Amino acid sequence: MPEPQLTEPLLSVRDFSVVYDVDPPVAAVRDVTLELQRGEILGLAGESGCGKTTLAYGVQRLLKAPAVITGGSVVFHDTSGETIDVNALDAEHMRRFRWDKISMVFQGAMNALNPVATIGSQLADVFEVHRPEMTRKQRRAEVEELLEIVKVGRDRIRSFPHELSGGMRQRVMIAMALALRPQLMVMDEPTTALDVLVQREILRQISQLRHEFGFSVIFITHDLPLLLEISDRIAIMREGEIVELQSAEGIWSNPQHEYTRRLLESFPRLTGERGVVVR
Amino acid sequence: MSVLEFDRISKIYNVRGAGHMKALDDVSFTLESGRTIGLVGQSGSGKSTIAKILTQLETPTTGEIRLDGARIPRRGRGLRKYRQQLRMVFQDPFASLNPYHSIRYHIERPLRLDDVVPAKETEREVRRLLERVQLAPDTVIDRRPHELSGGQRQRVAIARALASRPKLLVADEPVSMLDVSLRLGVLNLLADLQREEGLGVLYITHDLATARHFSDEIIVLNQGRIVEQGTADDVILNPQHPYTRELRAASPDPENWFPTKHGGTSPDASTSGGAR
Numbered sequence: 001m002p003e004p005q006l007t008e009p010l011l012s013v014r015d016f017s018v019v020y021d022v023d024p025p026v027a028a029v030r031d032v033t034l035e036l037q038r039g040e041i042l043g044l045a046g047e048s049g050c051g052k053t054t055l056a057y058g059v060q061r062l063l064k065a066p067a068v069i070t071g072g073s074v075v076f077h078d079t080s081g082e083t084i085d086v087n088a089l090d091a092e093h094m095r096r097f098r099w100d101k102i103s104m105v106f107q108g109a110m111n112a113l114n115p116v117a118t119i120g121s122q123l124a125d126v127f128e129v130h131r132p133e134m135t136r137k138q139r140r141a142e143v144e145e146l147l148e149i150v151k152v153g154r155d156r157i158r159s160f161p162h163e164l165s166g167g168m169r170q171r172v173m174i175a176m177a178l179a180l181r182p183q184l185m186v187m188d189e190p191t192t193a194l195d196v197l198v199q200r201e202i203l204r205q206i207s208q209l210r211h212e213f214g215f216s217v218i219f220i221t222h223d224l225p226l227l228l229e230i231s232d233r234i235a236i237m238r239e240g241e242i243v244e245l246q247s248a249e250g251i252w253s254n255p256q257h258e259y260t261r262r263l264l265e266s267f268p269r270l271t272g273e274r275g276v277v278v279r
Numbered sequence: 280m281s282v283l284e285f286d287r288i289s290k291i292y293n294v295r296g297a298g299h300m301k302a303l304d305d306v307s308f309t310l311e312s313g314r315t316i317g318l319v320g321q322s323g324s325g326k327s328t329i330a331k332i333l334t335q336l337e338t339p340t341t342g343e344i345r346l347d348g349a350r351i352p353r354r355g356r357g358l359r360k361y362r363q364q365l366r367m368v369f370q371d372p373f374a375s376l377n378p379y380h381s382i383r384y385h386i387e388r389p390l391r392l393d394d395v396v397p398a399k400e401t402e403r404e405v406r407r408l409l410e411r412v413q414l415a416p417d418t419v420i421d422r423r424p425h426e427l428s429g430g431q432r433q434r435v436a437i438a439r440a441l442a443s444r445p446k447l448l449v450a451d452e453p454v455s456m457l458d459v460s461l462r463l464g465v466l467n468l469l470a471d472l473q474r475e476e477g478l479g480v481l482y483i484t485h486d487l488a489t490a491r492h493f494s495d496e497i498i499v500l501n502q503g504r505i506v507e508q509g510t511a512d513d514v515i516l517n518p519q520h521p522y523t524r525e526l527r528a529a530s531p532d533p534e535n536w537f538p539t540k541h542g543g544t545s546p547d548a549s550t551s552g553g554a555r
Contacts, residue, residue: 198321252536263460
């Protein structure tokens with residue numbers, strides 16, 4: 001498959017800041033500027049509390065009080081050529097914007113799905129809300145197609161979440177995020193709870209779908225080895241700031257910031273030298 | 280010096296409406312003090328069943344466990360004595376510590392229940408244990424679990440496991456819930472303790488990278504059977520069984536991912552990725 005041409009901006013974030021208005025106030029995201037290209041997988045790495053999730057939620061205005069966006073702009077360059085200033089959208093436009101243009105895949109698939117509704121009905125809900133003009137029959141066809149795309153299979157349409165394995169549930173989450181063919185998917189630790197074999201399948205699938213549908217991904221995880229494999233570029237965050245942003249290969253082979261080097265050293269390498277655990 | 284023998288153990292669960300499920304099939308290994316065995320395999324491979332049988336939360340269908348040559352009593356004082364010598368550290372330090380109780384309480388309890396030290400020395404022993412896991416007693420002793428970070432909580436769980444002065448420790452994914460930046464610290468702590476106290480450690484995980492760095496020996500489990508067993512480096516760097524190779528290929532490995540810069544170490548770089 002040809003690599004997508006990563007030269008067309010999709011999301012421009014300028015001087016973006018978020019403060020948690022508690023006592024004393026915490027600057028969770030500080031003056032972050034980055035440009036996400038269309039079709040790009042951007043990895044967001046850093047330790048717990050560095051602000052990576054706050055940033056990813058913030059650009060979709062998904063934060064709740066006490067979080068306050070204190071400055072900066074987020075501009076979304078729609079395929080239609082329209083430029084959308086995300087901060088200026090009113091509530092109704094914001095509601096429509098989410099999921100349609102930017103969708104989310106959350107960490108714990110088990111907690112994100114409704115345990116007492118079939119996965120088919122949960123997928124159909126997305127269309128019912130965002131595509132009210134669709135008929136029941138069209139919705140059903142779309143849901144079946146989605147389940148096929150993520151390789152869960154249309155015959156699982158009546159399954160409840162607990163009847164599926166962890167990997168399958170995560171695929172359903174991806175199907176849900178994919179439903180409206182968004183231009184950007186934000187994935188927050190989408191494979192952290194899964195074992196390595198299932199994780200690998202899901203990663204492969206994300207990457208295939210990306211090629212097929214051309215969406216961009218912001219991939220949040222603290223698993224740097226995984227991020228190095230899946231991302232085109234990686235942003236390393238610390239204390240609310242992006243300390244380094246460059247290609248995955250560059251991060252690996254030529255890290256510029258001392259903190260990036262420390263992060264790279266803090267994980268044991270599968271085939272690298274021994275000695276990270278002193279024994 | 281203690282030796283725990285896990286001898287030809289099988290465990291069959293009766294599944295309602297689905298007949299039998301063989302969770303473990305003729306599994307044998309020996310855990311000695313001062314050594315670490317890494318137990319790897321994907322979800323459902325039987326790793327946790329082994330932990331449950333070791334702690335006697337489940338009884339094996341066939342086979343037996345022996346500690347220093349003696350069978351483990353099924354109940355009563357003998358079982359309690361056995362459990363004093365073999366302790367668990369669980370995956371999620373939030374779930375394994377009681378949110379209502381202080382850190383002091385968590386560590387006092389095993390000390391009291393197992394009569395480890397005389398009552399008036401309890402406080403001193405609690406502090407000693409906290410220091411042992413590199414926590415400052417004065418800052419943490421009166422706190423509750425939610426006031427500590429994940430890494431600190433896991434250290435408390437380790438201190439609690441050490442309270443009864445066990446010889447063997449079963450650590451079931453002890454760092455998988457922790458942030459990467461904290462994982463090495465906790466693993467290094469476990470390695471220190473293992474060395475200094477001569478503990479035998481069974482490290483259960485699906486993370487091949489930490490298993491390799493932390494273990495002397497690795498056992499690979501698939502569908503309840505041991506498919507490969509050997510020194511940590513042999514099993515990970517030169518896997519023989521197809522299942523081990525599959526696990527290895529699925530694990531993120533930047534060393535192989537960017538082989539040009541680092542002269543890739545393995546021929547299977549082409550099969551390992553495909554993520555992009």
